[in-house]
Amino acid sequence: MRSIIKYLKEIVMAVWSLLKGMKVTGYYFFQPNKIVTQKYPENRKNLVMFERFKGEVIMPHNEKNEHKCTGCGICEINCPNGTIEIISKSILTEDGKKKRAIDKHIYRLGMCTFCALCVKTCPSEALAFSQEFEHAVFNRALLIKVLNKPGSQLMKGVE
Amino acid sequence: MFDFAPLTKWIDTVLHNAMSPFWAVVVEMLIVGVLILLFYALIGLFLVYAERKVCAFMQNRLGPNRVGPFGLFQTIADLVKLLLVELVPIRNADKFLFNLAPFIVITASFMAIAAIPFAKGLHAIDLNIGIFYVIAVSAMGVIGILLAGWASNNKYSLIGAMRSGAQIVSYELSVGLSLITMVILAGSMQLSVIVEGQATGWFIFKGHIPAFIAFIVFLVASTAETNRGPFDLAEAESELTAGYHTEYSGIKFAFFFLAEYMNMFIVASIAATVFLGGWMPFHVGNWDGFNAVMDFIPPFVWYIVKTFFVVFLMMWFKWTFPRLRIDQLLTLEWKYLLPINLVNVLIMAFIVLMGWHF
Numbered sequence: 001m002r003s004i005i006k007y008l009k010e011i012v013m014a015v016w017s018l019l020k021g022m023k024v025t026g027y028y029f030f031q032p033n034k035i036v037t038q039k040y041p042e043n044r045k046n047l048v049m050f051e052r053f054k055g056e057v058i059m060p061h062n063e064k065n066e067h068k069c070t071g072c073g074i075c076e077i078n079c080p081n082g083t084i085e086i087i088s089k090s091i092l093t094e095d096g097k098k099k100r101a102i103d104k105h106i107y108r109l110g111m112c113t114f115c116a117l118c119v120k121t122c123p124s125e126a127l128a129f130s131q132e133f134e135h136a137v138f139n140r141a142l143l144i145k146v147l148n149k150p151g152s153q154l155m156k157g158v159e
Numbered sequence: 160m161f162d163f164a165p166l167t168k169w170i171d172t173v174l175h176n177a178m179s180p181f182w183a184v185v186v187e188m189l190i191v192g193v194l195i196l197l198f199y200a201l202i203g204l205f206l207v208y209a210e211r212k213v214c215a216f217m218q219n220r221l222g223p224n225r226v227g228p229f230g231l232f233q234t235i236a237d238l239v240k241l242l243l244v245e246l247v248p249i250r251n252a253d254k255f256l257f258n259l260a261p262f263i264v265i266t267a268s269f270m271a272i273a274a275i276p277f278a279k280g281l282h283a284i285d286l287n288i289g290i291f292y293v294i295a296v297s298a299m300g301v302i303g304i305l306l307a308g309w310a311s312n313n314k315y316s317l318i319g320a321m322r323s324g325a326q327i328v329s330y331e332l333s334v335g336l337s338l339i340t341m342v343i344l345a346g347s348m349q350l351s352v353i354v355e356g357q358a359t360g361w362f363i364f365k366g367h368i369p370a371f372i373a374f375i376v377f378l379v380a381s382t383a384e385t386n387r388g389p390f391d392l393a394e395a396e397s398e399l400t401a402g403y404h405t406e407y408s409g410i411k412f413a414f415f416f417l418a419e420y421m422n423m424f425i426v427a428s429i430a431a432t433v434f435l436g437g438w439m440p441f442h443v444g445n446w447d448g449f450n451a452v453m454d455f456i457p458p459f460v461w462y463i464v465k466t467f468f469v470v471f472l473m474m475w476f477k478w479t480f481p482r483l484r485i486d487q488l489l490t491l492e493w494k495y496l497l498p499i500n501l502v503n504v505l506i507m508a509f510i511v512l513m514g515w516h517f
Contacts, residue, residue, distance in 0.1 A: 026217075029475075
């Protein structure tokens with residue numbers, strides 16, 4: 001008798017768990033607003049990528065054309081496939097001291113694997129990811145980018 | 160209710176007046192054949208599209224949406240592609256059986272569709288053993304699958320075919336027994352009589368608990384019988400590449416593909432006919448006003464809506480449940496479905512004997 005009760009209980013529990021699964025898929029079936037697919041070329045104008053999306057490495061500049069990169073070279077050391085090359089120069093500070101500063105932060109987009117080691121290890125948080133993803137160009141040379149803008153300076157207070 | 164019988168009768172008399180009885184029958188068969196072929200192709204294409212859409216919505220995707228409005232012509236584009244694809248000859252295959260297998264599979268499903276009542280008077284052959292005929296004919300498809308697996312001379316195909324054989328042989332029992340439960344209630348195997356018997360209420364309501372259990376068992380067993388997920392071990396992509404149709408390409412593959420979807424449609428039609436009243440509108444006892452309103456909806460629409468409801472249920476199963484192992488599959492049949500079914504037949508017979516059904 002006990003085994004029969006166990007048998008029936010098993011069936012009821014099995015059906016219950018199957019119904020639970022069907023509830024989830026059924027819920028999504030009747031919720032078209034939960035669809036995550038983007039109709040890309042059509043909605044190109046108002047497509048908003050996610051914050052966490054890794055499009056390409058950029059160096060954010062503020063409105064006074066200042067960045068936070070001190071030219072320490074940690075990103076260059078950490079990059080696993082030599083995507084980043086830093087060309088530094090020495091400048092004279094206001095009080096007449098010599099100081100290392102960045103001349104060119106060269107970023108080769110064609111070699112980047114988007115591992116984010118440069119962004120994570122940067123001590124002054126000078127690098128970030130942009131959500132730009134339309135990278136196709138006709139010339140490979142165009143994929144080599146200089147991240148610091150011409151005439152930009154180190155932001156005050158960043159050492 | 161719109162009745163197709165006068166129309167078919169009129170065609171019959173016109174043909175008989177115009178030519179000898181032999182040629183009249185030949186022409187009638189041709190007309191029915193072409194109509195069913197068209198219906199078969201259209202429904203098959205639509206089902207593939209519907210499956211992809213349903214699957215997409217359940218997985219938070221859009222599904223096909225590029226070819227035509229809402230991607231409606233996607234399957235037509237796929238069909239054109241399949242027709243143009245090269246038929247790869249398999250060197251060590253058994254050529255005759257290899258080429259024969261897809262035709263057996265598609266003929267089996269094509270024969271089954273002939274016995275289905277689509278609407279009042281729209282019924283190709285009304286056999287007095289209609290349900291028996293449909294079960295027998297649809298079980299023939301497994302011969303094609305076994306042949307395909309054997310003739311391909313490929314281990315994956317053979318394993319897939321053997322699994323399919325084991326599966327269909329065991330689940331055929333449950334399908335048969337759950338239909339027998341309803342045959343007891345209907346008192347006939349003739350599909351037109353079964354549909355007429357549901358004029359006052361569908362059998363799933365009339366037979367209450369045993370009918371409902373039989374419906375569930377039929378759904379599970381028929382999903383297994385048509386080799387659809389979660390019972391798609393015969394073509395389990397992750398283990399057997401594509402199972403019995405691994406070696407097929409082009410139109411021969413399309414035959415298998417189409418036959419699979421049409422088997423689903425046929426099984427859904429049987430479920431709709433036997434349990435949900437076929438083309439019979441939804442009637443409630445003595446509510447004459449309500450019944451009259453329901454009669455305004457044409458019977459063919461009722462039939463299609465019910466069938467697609469069952470098809471949707473089967474797609475829902477496929478895209479929710481993970482695939483079973485072969486031992487789990489056989490356990491489900493022999494330890495659960497079959498005993499439940501046997502008890503259910505007894506209960507139904509007792510209920511009919513005592514007149515406890517509505």
